[in-house]
Amino acid sequence: MKFLALVDCDNFYASCERVFRPDLKKVPIVVLSNNDGCVIARSKEAKAMGIKMGVPWFKVKKAYLTQGGKVFSSNFALYGDLSKRVMNILDGMVKKMEIYSIDEAFLDLQHIQNKNQAYEFGIYCRNTIRQWVGIPVRIGIAPTKTLTKVASHVAKHANGGMGVCCLNNQKDIAHILKTLPIREIWGIGNNLSRQLNQMGIYSAYELMQTDIRLIRKKFSVVLERTVRELRGESCIQIEDHADPKKQIVVSRSFRGKIENLEVLKPLISNFAVRAAEKLRHEKQKCSQVSVFISTSRFNKRPQHRGFSSFQFPYPMDDTRSILMGSKKILAKIFKEGYPYSKAGILLSHFSHPTFIQQSLFQSKDQQSLKQNTNLMEAIDALNSNQTQIYYAAQHPAGLSPIQKSMVSPKYTTNWWELPTTK
């Protein structure tokens, strides 16, 4: 039998904030999104206080703080460094692993023969990460990726457990799946779960029992794979090479409301410039740029959301083209008289620069394409140092600095912010 594991850090961002703050061991912690907009992570204690995931900070702020909760702006320098440490430790324990997100990894436990060994490994792994980095993790072990997610879910919710759950026989699996609503299954979103509910399928067990042919006919091979995985048949492999990014998003909430197109334009241009830099950093080219603008959901005035895309005739990574595209979209989606509070840009439809098919009607010859690439490289190199080169369309202040009033020190990545002894 095959053993796979999912290692998942508990309340990762909140746990990171605790590593260098022993005084906050039992204090409720929440972490806010960029610009301190919403709650994006909660410690166990904050969850117990009823703070919901994604709730706007201003709605819970007063009650939360008066009850003694502690709040942090997000500190991705710290989270990124601690994540890398956790992943390095895991990488040293197994031959094959897949980093699934900043706080999750799948492991292939090729060396594990039976359930006892699986448990032992899980406990060893959990203790090591706890001791070496200071981050609590839970571990779900099962024969398929989809079932490791279920096992991790059990490890999280089972009280008094060791944070390790191993599901490897049909009886245990069936027992758990009967209590698991389908929307908790990996890869099943709200839409799909509603459709399945309409067919009378509510629990993961009912889905597992459904005829594979029916699933394939009515839905897709993706859902078929999920059903097979619930039955213990491994269909989704562990990918040990990271997938290149499929899209790049740069977005911000504004401090004030913006009702004027001329004020919005240079801000969108800043997003475009930043997104294009990221694109070149990823060594990708995109064929589509999209812009979105929206008013605040919590606003009593009329609401508007605008979203539209612009296709390029061929994949490109030139900031000037992305600026041009984003300007056209903005002019199309902007509506006079709405107080916009959020906007962003999305680059998508990537292809790798070395495999670019030249368009038949592309007027630019190879030489000028090469020159453009050199120009962009030169600007990126200059901007990565102290110098700043601006495009005329940009707002002179650059990308509006992310508002982070309550950010913790970069304990592990900055000489001047190291933890200090008393």
Place this chain on the structure above:
Amino acid sequence: MTVNYLGLISANDLPASFTKFFVEPVSVGFPSPANDYLESPIDLNKYLIKNGAATFLVRVSGDSMLNANIADQAILIVDRSLKPKHGSIVVASLDGDFVCKRLQLKPRLCLLPENPKYEPIYIQHGQDLDIMGTVTAAINKFE
């Protein structure tokens, strides 16, 4: 005092302002006879850090460990993967604050300063003590 010659610093370690860019092709002469003997430059990280994933840097504030050659503002290399022993220098959190002291396990659990100006800290019942990790080195900078 004997002085041992350890090696050269590599050009990569110099600040960017020292680095020169050769835009024109550079004329080449006879290849350096040292080419076959090139070794990677001395790396302080390798010398000071055994287990990178478990090692953290901590800045010292105060002179309570002066006699263990840990001055005020020294940088401590703290390895969380080493099990602290009787006599290890450790960084511990005591009632929510980080302290650097020598760990005494017997006859009584105690955190010892290395400076007669300070008193040993005997851990009382109900006090919250967590050892964060073992101090494997301290860097004192003079200039």
